[in-house]
Each structure stands twice: as C-alpha cells, then as structure tokens.
Amino acid sequence: MSARDRILQRLTAVQAKEPSPAPEPEHWYASRARNESADGRARRFAAMMEGARAEVHRVDRHNWVEKLREILAAKSIGNLLIAPDTAHGSAARDGLANSGIACLAYDRPIEAWKPELFHHVQASLTAARSAIAETGTLVLWPDAHEPRLMSLVPPVHFVLVDAAHIHATFFDALRAENWAAGMPTNALLISSPSKTADIQQTLAYGAHGPKELVVLLLEDAP
Amino acid sequence: MSRQPLHYIPTTGFRERSKAVVEDDFLQKSFRGAMDFLMAKRAAQFPDGNEFESLRRLGEQIRRNSLDKLPALLTQLEANLVRNGIQVHWAETPEEANRIILAICEKHGAKRMVKGKSMVSEEIEFNHAAEAAGVEAIETDMGEYILQLAGEKPSHIIMPAIHKTKAQIARLFEEKIPGVAYTEDVDALIQIGRRVLRQKFLEADIGLSGVNFAVAETGTLCLVENEGNGRLSTTVPKVHVAITGIEKVIEKLEHVPPLLSLLTRSATGQNITTYFNIISRPRQPGEKDGPEEVHLVLLDNGRTQPFADEELRQTLQCIRCGACMNHCPVYTHIGGHAYGTTYPGPIGEIISPHLLGLEATAALPSASSLCGACGDVCPVNIPIPDLLVRLRTEVYSEPCPDARLKGQGAGYSPWMTAIWRAWAAIYGHPALYRVYSWLASRLNWLTPARQAGWTSVRTPLTPAPRRLRDLLKEKR
Ligand code: SF4
Numbered sequence: 001m002s003a004r005d006r007i008l009q010r011l012t013a014v015q016a017k018e019p020s021p022a023p024e025p026e027h028w029y030a031s032r033a034r035n036e037s038a039d040g041r042a043r044r045f046a047a048m049m050e051g052a053r054a055e056v057h058r059v060d061r062h063n064w065v066e067k068l069r070e071i072l073a074a075k076s077i078g079n080l081l082i083a084p085d086t087a088h089g090s091a092a093r094d095g096l097a098n099s100g101i102a103c104l105a106y107d108r109p110i111e112a113w114k115p116e117l118f119h120h121v122q123a124s125l126t127a128a129r130s131a132i133a134e135t136g137t138l139v140l141w142p143d144a145h146e147p148r149l150m151s152l153v154p155p156v157h158f159v160l161v162d163a164a165h166i167h168a169t170f171f172d173a174l175r176a177e178n179w180a181a182g183m184p185t186n187a188l189l190i191s192s193p194s195k196t197a198d199i200q201q202t203l204a205y206g207a208h209g210p211k212e213l214v215v216l217l218l219e220d221a222p
Numbered sequence: 223m224s225r226q227p228l229h230y231i232p233t234t235g236f237r238e239r240s241k242a243v244v245e246d247d248f249l250q251k252s253f254r255g256a257m258d259f260l261m262a263k264r265a266a267q268f269p270d271g272n273e274f275e276s277l278r279r280l281g282e283q284i285r286r287n288s289l290d291k292l293p294a295l296l297t298q299l300e301a302n303l304v305r306n307g308i309q310v311h312w313a314e315t316p317e318e319a320n321r322i323i324l325a326i327c328e329k330h331g332a333k334r335m336v337k338g339k340s341m342v343s344e345e346i347e348f349n350h351a352a353e354a355a356g357v358e359a360i361e362t363d364m365g366e367y368i369l370q371l372a373g374e375k376p377s378h379i380i381m382p383a384i385h386k387t388k389a390q391i392a393r394l395f396e397e398k399i400p401g402v403a404y405t406e407d408v409d410a411l412i413q414i415g416r417r418v419l420r421q422k423f424l425e426a427d428i429g430l431s432g433v434n435f436a437v438a439e440t441g442t443l444c445l446v447e448n449e450g451n452g453r454l455s456t457t458v459p460k461v462h463v464a465i466t467g468i469e470k471v472i473e474k475l476e477h478v479p480p481l482l483s484l485l486t487r488s489a490t491g492q493n494i495t496t497y498f499n500i501i502s503r504p505r506q507p508g509e510k511d512g513p514e515e516v517h518l519v520l521l522d523n524g525r526t527q528p529f530a531d532e533e534l535r536q537t538l539q540c541i542r543c544g545a546c547m548n549h550c551p552v553y554t555h556i557g558g559h560a561y562g563t564t565y566p567g568p569i570g571e572i573i574s575p576h577l578l579g580l581e582a583t584a585a586l587p588s589a590s591s592l593c594g595a596c597g598d599v600c601p602v603n604i605p606i607p608d609l610l611v612r613l614r615t616e617v618y619s620e621p622c623p624d625a626r627l628k629g630q631g632a633g634y635s636p637w638m639t640a641i642w643r644a645w646a647a648i649y650g651h652p653a654l655y656r657v658y659s660w661l662a663s664r665l666n667w668l669t670p671a672r673q674a675g676w677t678s679v680r681t682p683l684t685p686a687p688r689r690l691r692d693l694l695k696e697k698r
Contacts, residue, residue: 003522004312007468010526011293017532019290023283025476028276048493110458110511118424135494144508148457152450171479180475183440185506186457189498194450196412197490198365198381200388201259204412207364208419209450209497 029171041133042163046217048136052192053205054213061162061218065095068158071214072101072123079104081117081124081154083146088127088160106147117149123156130165132173132189138215139173140188148186157210159190163219236585239560249385253554256384260548263491264599281484282603284477285539292529295438295471296520302441306503308516316346319521323348323430323463324355326517330461332357332427336419338445338452339363340432341379341542342465342521345564345577348430359430360422362451364415371398377558379565380489380544385557419451429455429513433466434541435481436518439474443518445499446485448492453499462504462513468520469529469538481541484601488543524577524628531626533612537572539602544569546596546606552589561586568596572609580617580629587613656691663689 001009036044046056059067072080080096083089084105093103104121126146128138138159142148151157167173170189174180179187194209205211243249268274288295300310313319327335335352337343337359349370352359361370365383369376371394376382383391388406395414396404402414431452435444443464445452456462472481486492505512528534547553547567558566563574563583571586587610590596596606620639621631648654662685669684676683 002312003314003318007312007314007520007522007526008293008296010522011296011468011529014530017290020283020286023280023287023477025280025284025480028280028480032273052496106510108510111460114424114458118420137494144506144510147510147512148453149511152453152457169479170482171476174476174479180440183442183475183500183502185501185503185509185512187500187502188453189494189500190496191494192496194448195496196364196449198363198368198383198449199391199408199411200386201256201381201384202388202408204409206416207412207449207451208362208416208423208454 025171026175029169034168036133036168038164038166041166041168042217042219044133045131045136045166046215048133049191049213049215050136052136053195054136054192054215056215056217058163058217058219060221062221064160064216064218065091067216068092068125069096069099069101071158072096073099075123075156075212077123077156078102079120079122080158081106081121081150083126083150085145086127089125089146092125106150110147110149117153121154123158124150124154125158125160126150128159128161128165128190130167130173130177131161132168132170133166134169135191137170137189137191140190141184142186142188143184148188151188151190152209155206155210156212156214157193158214158216160216160218163217234582234585236560236562236589239562240556240589243556243560249557250555252385252387253557256381257548257554260381260491260544264488264545264548265491267487267491267493277480277484278601278603280480281541281601282539284472284481285541285602286536288472288477289469289529289535289538291473292468292471295473296468299436299438299441299471302438303518304441306441308441308443308502308504308518311517311519312522313519314522316521316523319346319465319519319523320348320351322519323465324351324357326461326463326515327352327355327357327428330427330515332459332461334422334426335359335428335430336362336422336426336451336455336459337366338429338431338447338455339366339382340430340465341376341564342432342467343430344376345523346465346521348465360419360426362419362422362455363447364412364449364451367415367419368394371395375559375564377566378544378547379542379569385559423454423458426455426459428461428463429457429459431456431462431464433464433470433518434485435478436466436471437473437475437478438471440502442475442500442502444478444482445501446482446495446497447499448490448496450497453497456499456501457512460513461515461517462501463517463519464501465519465521468522468525469540485541485543488545488599488601524579527576527627528573534576534609534627536604537576537609539604540569540573541602542569543601545599545601549595549599551591551593551595556589561589568606568610572604572606572613575613575616575627575629579632580613580627581632582629584617584629584633587611587617659685659689659691663687663692 079102081104130139193213194207196207311322361367368383378384392406434446504516528537553567575583617633666685
C-alpha cells in the first residue's frame with residue numbers, strides 16, 4: 001500500500017459527519033457591495049495603488065505611448081523590454097523609435113538569454129488583464145506572448161490597464177471573468193513594487209522584484 | 223554559509239530557554255516593540271468589528287467545510303493537478319518528503335536549489351537533508367536568508383528574523399558576504415541581499431516553495447508573498463517543487479478571496495500582499511519561461527491525528543497567519559525559539575503535539591495563561607484556548623491503552639492526580655471544606671516553604687491564621 005493510500009485510508013476511516021453548511025461568499029460580498037461608478041472604482045484603484053508606493057498616471061487611451069516615453073526619459077531608462085507580438089508591445093516599439101530608448105523583445109525562451117534579462121534589461125512593459133479597486137491590485141495573466149518574468153525581473157515595471165476593466169473586489173473579478181472555467185499556467189495579482197519588512201520591521205522596496213511599478217491607467221479622453 | 227546541521231531542540235528544555243529570554247532585557251524590549259507594531263497594523267485593517275466577525279465566520283465556514291470533505295477534495299485536487307500536468311506525491315513522514323524532493327533533484331542532476339519561504343520545509347528539516355545529499359539549498363526570503371547565514375531557525379512563522387536587530391544583521395553581512403562593508407542602512411542591506419540572491423536565482427536548477435491554498439476544483443496552487451523571491455523560485459528554474467500539508471486544500475476558487483483577505487490583514491496588517499502567485503500548470507508549448515516540471519508534495523506528518531477528532535480537527539483550519547503569536551503575552555515574553563518547535567506560539571502549542579507526539583511537547587499546552595487573545599484574533603475562529611485545555615487534559619490524564627493521541631498521558635503522575643482529586647472532593651463539599659479550612663488555618667505553620675513549581679518564581683502560599691468566615695462572624 002502506498003503512502004497515498006494509507007493517508008487517504010486514515011482520513012476516510014473517520015466516521016463522516018454531515019459536512020458543515022456550504023460557505024456562501026457571494027452573499028458576503030453582495031451584502032458589502034458599494035454602489036460605485038466605473039470612475040469611482042478607477043479613482044479608488046489609483047488611490048490604493050499610490051498608497052502602496054506605485055506610480056499611477058491616468059492617460060488618454062490613444063496617447064499613452066507619449067506618456068511612456070516621457071516617463072522613461074525622466075527616469076533616464078535606456079532600454080525597455082516589450083512583447084513584440086502584442087498590440088501594445090508593437091505600439092510602444094513604434095512610438096519609441098528614434099527616442100534613444102532601445103526596445104528589447106522577449107521573443108525567445110528564457111534559457112537563451114537569462115543573464116541578459118537579469119543583468120541588462122532596465123525596464124519592461126506589460127498589459128494587465130484587469131484590476132481590483134478594493135486593494136489597488138493589477139491582475140496579470142502572462143502567456144506565450146508576454147511571459148511571466150517580464151513583470152518580475154526588470155527593476156522598473158510599466159503596466160497598462162484599462163479603466164473600464166476595474167472590478168470592485170477580487171471576488172468580483174473571479175466571478176465576472178469566470179476564472180474557474182479555465183485557469184492559465186500562471187495568474188498574478190500585483191499590488192505594489194516588490195518590498196520587505198524582514199529587517200527590524202523596516203519597510204524597504206526593491207527586495208527581489210521591481211523596485212518601481214508604474215501604472216498607465218487608460219481612459220477615454222474627456 | 224553555515225555548514226552546521228540544524229536540528230530542532232526537544233521541548234524538554236522549554237523552561238530553561240524561556241527563563242533565559244525573560245531575563246534578557248534587550249530581547250524583552252525588542253519583542254514587545256515588534257509585537258506592538260504587528261498588533262497595531264492588524265487593528266488598523268479591521269476598524270469595523272462587525273466586518274471582521276462576519277468575514278471570519280465565512281473564513282471559518284470555508285475551512286471547516288473543506289476539512290469535512292478532505293479525502294474527497296484531496297483526490298479531486300490530485301486529479302485536476304495531474305490533468306494540468308503537475309505531478310503529485312504523498313508523504314507520511316518528514317523523511318519520506320525529503321526523499322521525494324531529493325529524488326526529483328537527483329533525476330534532474332540538480333545541485334543548486336532556491337527556496338521560497340516554506341514552513342513545511344522547516345517542519346521536515348529539508349535543508350539538513352539537502353546538505354547531506356550534496357544539494358545546496360539557498361533560502362531566498364530576506365528573513366530566511368539572514369537566518370541561514372546566521373545558522374539559526376525562524377522564530378516567527380511570518381517574520382522569521384524578528385528576533386534580529388539591524389546591527390546584528392549588518393555585522394552578519396559584513397562577516398559572511400565577501401566584499402560587504404558594515405552598514406545599518408536597511409535599504410542598503412536589502413540591496414546587498416538582492417544582489418547576492420539574484421545570482422543564485424540565475425544559477426539555480428530547481429526551486430522549492432510552500433503553498434498557501436491548494437484549490438481542488440481547478441488544480442491550482444496559490445502563494446502569498448511580498449518580495450518576489452517566491453515568484454522567482456517558482457518561475458526561473460526548470461523544475462518547481464511545492465510542498466504543503468494535506469490540510470491546505472480548499473474546494474473552490476471563489477473561496478480564495480475571503481481567505482486571502484483574512485490572511486494578509488491578520489498577518490502583517492496589509493490589505494493585500496505585493497504578489498499573489500497562482501500556479502496551475504508547468505510551462506506549455508510555446509511559452510517562453512516557467513518551469514518545465516511542477517511537483518506537489520502532500521505531507522501528512524501527524525495531521526491525520528487531529529482530523530480524526532471532531533474538536534481537535536479545528537486545529538487544521540489554520541491558515542498560518544501568525545496573529546495568535548503576535549497577540550500572545552507568553553510568546554511576546556519568551557520569543558519563538560524557546561518553544562523548540564517549528565511552529566511557535568499558540569498555533570504551535572495546538573499543532574506540535576500532533577506532529578511530534580505529546581511526550582515531546584507535554585509542556586506546550588500549558589505555556590498559556592488562557593487569556594483568550596489568540597482565539598479572539600484568529601481569522602478562522604479556531605477556539606485555541608479550548609483546544610489547549612483539551613490537550614492539557616490529554617497530557618495529564620491516566621494513560622489509556624486505546625488513546626487517540628500519540629503520547630496521551632505523557633505528563634501523568636499518580637500522586638499529583640490523587641492530590642487534585644482530593645482537592646476536588648474537598649472543594650465540592652461545604653462540610654469537608656469547612657473542616658479543611660479550619661485545620662489549614664490552625665496548622666498554617668506546617669506549610670512547606672518550597673511548593674513544587676509555584677515557589678520557583680513566587681513566594682510560598684500560606685493559609686491565613688484566621689479564616690474569612692471567622693473574621694466575618696466576629697464583625698457581625
Ligand atoms: S491559529 Fe489562527 S491566528 Fe494562529 S496562525 Fe492559525 S489562523 Fe492565524
């Protein structure tokens with residue numbers, strides 16, 4: 001008999017009692033729902049993110065590349081990692097041509113260029129799938145085009161998020177986007193630059209992941 | 223790197239270790255400060271007592287319901303993980319878990335491992351087993367990294383290096399990391415750690431992590447962290463091994479948000495952590511990073527024991543937030559190391575007896591004033607004080623042959639039991655009590671100056687020469 005069978009046997013040997021009542025998280029969340037406009041959610045999201053030391057810029061959805069270039073220049077960032085076969089990745093590449101900022105493409109498996117990613121790349125740009133107002137959280141579903149390490153290894157991470165895709169809570173996001181129907185290889189919630197308080201409870205940023213998190217919140221021009 | 227093997231010290235020296243910490247003024251002050259800080263941060267996250275009560279009731283329901291269906295959920299979790307391409311292993315003992323992980327290392331010729339924070343890997347003393355097998359296992363959580371350099375064990379499940387000051391860490395870095403000058407600047411210290419560990423991530427062949435929630439319905443592993451080392455450990459190396467206790471499974475994905483909220487707010491007073499890392503598959507064809515193999519090790523190590531008892535099963539509801547230790551007056555005075563177990567504080571007092579047996583942990587259920595603070599803050603409503611009383615009863619009751627708990631009766635002493643029985647009889651019968659108190663007050667000169675454990679730190683108990691009832695009678 002295997003360890004598996006022995007463990008399961010010990011568990012099933014216990015006289016099964018009636019399972020306790022099924023939890024109903026939807027009731028709890030519904031009872032606490034706010035009557036909030038999309039703009040209210042966007043504002044709450046931005047305020048929460050800024051409170052957690054992220055930079056948030058509310059920009060016209062047709063003009064974000066402009067803003068990106070401006071911030072890159074202000075931070076004297078020399079190169080930016082992009083996902084070339086996404087619409088926003090190619091828009092950034094086109095928009096940054098002749099700007100003096102080199103666009104690097106994550107277009108090959110990590111094994112082919114690991115040291116370069118770790119030592120050379122200064123910043124990255126990815127999209128977020130959606131966001132969460134309650135906690136000031138970005139939701140990322142990395143994929144073959146926009147791999148997982150893009151949002152982790154470069155010291156500065158730029159994220160595009162559509163103001164129309166902000167949910168009130170994580171629970172709402174899961175439900176509205178029907179996550180349970182099919183999970184990606186990796187899904188991520190990101191709520192601040194990387195940080196730690198492991199030395200004498202003193203908060204320090206840039207522990208292992210990005211030291212700076214810059215959010216471009218895409219909105220319709222007024 | 224420290225090369226000395228680290229073993230958990232048995233709990234027999236509990237009193238001596240506690241005493242040493244209590245007498246150290248510096249440690250007293252720093253623990254007090256750290257716990258006050260964590261308590262204030264948590265309190266700020268739950269300004270609305272009603273919200274906390276209703277949310278923790280939901281959290282409790284989720285954990286209870288999952289435990290009630292545990293065997294079915296474990297097989298469902300396994301089936302879905304396997305369908306997703308994640309390999310599942312089961313281990314009854316720490317030795318078995320170590321063997322499984324080291325076999326995976328060997329299969330891949332992996333010699334360099336990066337570890338995300340995992341208390342279960344501490345529980346099985348993996349680092350020691352890895353060292354014996356010639357695998358370099360590097361802790362990458364900043365707190366754990368500091369402790370590994372110092373050759374120490376965590377003293378808190380959330381803030382492992384909470385007993386260390388920045389001056390101590392500055393000296394440690396200067397001494398152990400080549401080319402590093404003494405600095406007490408916390409940002410600079412973290413950047414030193416970042417630089418050293420980035421190289422380790424780059425070179426690692428395998429990553430190890432814990433699991434905060436394992437979701438049965440989707441076959442998903444969830445990890446909570448702030449630093450990013452957990453994400454690096456589970457994304458950069460070509461193999462990822464996760465290890466967790468069998469109780470960590472929950473039924474549905476929609477059960478995650480309330481538990482996550484309870485966990486981060488209770489643990490560090492954050493409304494959410496920096497990263498919530500949700501893993502459901504190894505790297506798929508066409509994907510450019512992520513591990514090619516993902517493994518999950520499910521560990522029993524005594525957890526099936528409390529599962530079998532309806533009251534003690536509540537122990538397994540725990541989501542390891544550490545709030546009970548932050549609010550425990552005993553933990554605040556003696557720190558985490560005095561307990562001598564992987565899990566210190568109130569949660570350690572109720573879980574360690576199942577992992578290690580009551581012989582080795584007999585003192586732990588009594589290391590509490592039963593003030594109730596732990597139960598009040600527990601985000602999944604575990605009645606910790608009730609469980610402590612139950613375990614005390616198990617320790618001191620007469621050993622019975624078909625005992626449910628390993629080591630039941632470990633603290634049993636026939637004469638002590640006889641004394642307490644006699645006392646109960648006296649106290650329960652007014653006539654007997656009257657005679658007893660009359661004798662006690664007349665013969666008070668007979669009371670011994672040394673009264674077992676009582677007089678080690680207190681003055682002896684001596685009956686008053688006149689009873690209260692006699693004094694009252696005179697007054698009338
Ligand atoms: S017993 Fe409760 S308070 Fe203590 S660590 Fe577990 S969940 Fe947190």
